[in-house]
Amino acid sequence: VCRSWTRRGRSCAPCPGARRASVSWNWCGSRSAASNKWNCFCSGRVGSTLKATALTVRALARLTVGAHRRGLVDSRAAVQMAGSSGNHYLTLDVLTALAMAEWSTGELDSAALHAEQVATRAGEAGYQQLEGQALITLATIRLSRGSASEAAEHGSRAVAIYRRTGDHLGQARAIHLLSQASPPARQTQEPRAGAGSPRRLATVD
Numbered sequence: 001v002c003r004s005w006t007r008r009g010r011s012c013a014p015c016p017g018a019r020r021a022s023v024s025w026n027w028c029g030s031r032s033a034a035s036n037k038w039n040c041f042c043s044g045r046v047g048s049t050l051k052a053t054a055l056t057v058r059a060l061a062r063l064t065v066g067a068h069r070r071g072l073v074d075s076r077a078a079v080q081m082a083g084s085s086g087n088h089y090l091t092l093d094v095l096t097a098l099a100m101a102e103w104s105t106g107e108l109d110s111a112a113l114h115a116e117q118v119a120t121r122a123g124e125a126g127y128q129q130l131e132g133q134a135l136i137t138l139a140t141i142r143l144s145r146g147s148a149s150e151a152a153e154h155g156s157r158a159v160a161i162y163r164r165t166g167d168h169l170g171q172a173r174a175i176h177l178l179s180q181a182s183p184p185a186r187q188t189q190e191p192r193a194g195a196g197s198p199r200r201l202a203t204v205d
Contacts, residue, residue: 045085052081052090056097068104075101092118092130099137103144112141119154132161132170139177151181 059074075098082091095118102111118134139154155178162171 045087048081048085049087049090052078052085052087052094055081056094059097059101063101063104068101072098072101072105072107088125089127089130092122092125092127092134096130096133096137099134099141103137103141108141108145112138115141128161128165129167129170132158132165132167132174135161136170136174136177139174139181143177143181148181152178155181 055074055078059071059078062068062071062074075094078094079091079098082094085091095114099111099114099118102108102114115134115138119131119138122128122130122134135154135158139151139158142148142154143151155174158174159171159178162168162174
């Protein structure tokens, strides 16, 4: 919300938080009874944030019901909106959703690239929750490509992150994925004598 105030009937003052002069303004319609002034807000960045969030929610809903292509279109539009909002956290969150949409449509190379970008940038920024989500997404992609060792590595990192943050649900998801990437080791003990060998039937000469 913009902190600039202007008297009724005058044009809205420039927003001190706006990066560009082309950012649009709207009247919010709320009046301050004490000072007889109107509050205005910057609709550019706020609007982009809301649109990006709405598109991401719709994309995830479409992915859930199997409309993968439509979900991918919404995810790409959400990334563009998030980029214009200036919200770094939101941009990384939307990129994670885009990676999942690309994975669901078979675009594995692009999905892995975006997931790796989110994991790296979120780790540098200290966004542990986003880093864990990106690692789970990356592990899912690696597992679908048959790279079980890489998937297990990403899953282990996600488990460690969720343990530090106390996110039990995220930890459970990471452990479940880790169990898929690291199946139980087979028994390597030597079979007992006669075990597993076919029995000979007694024959009468």
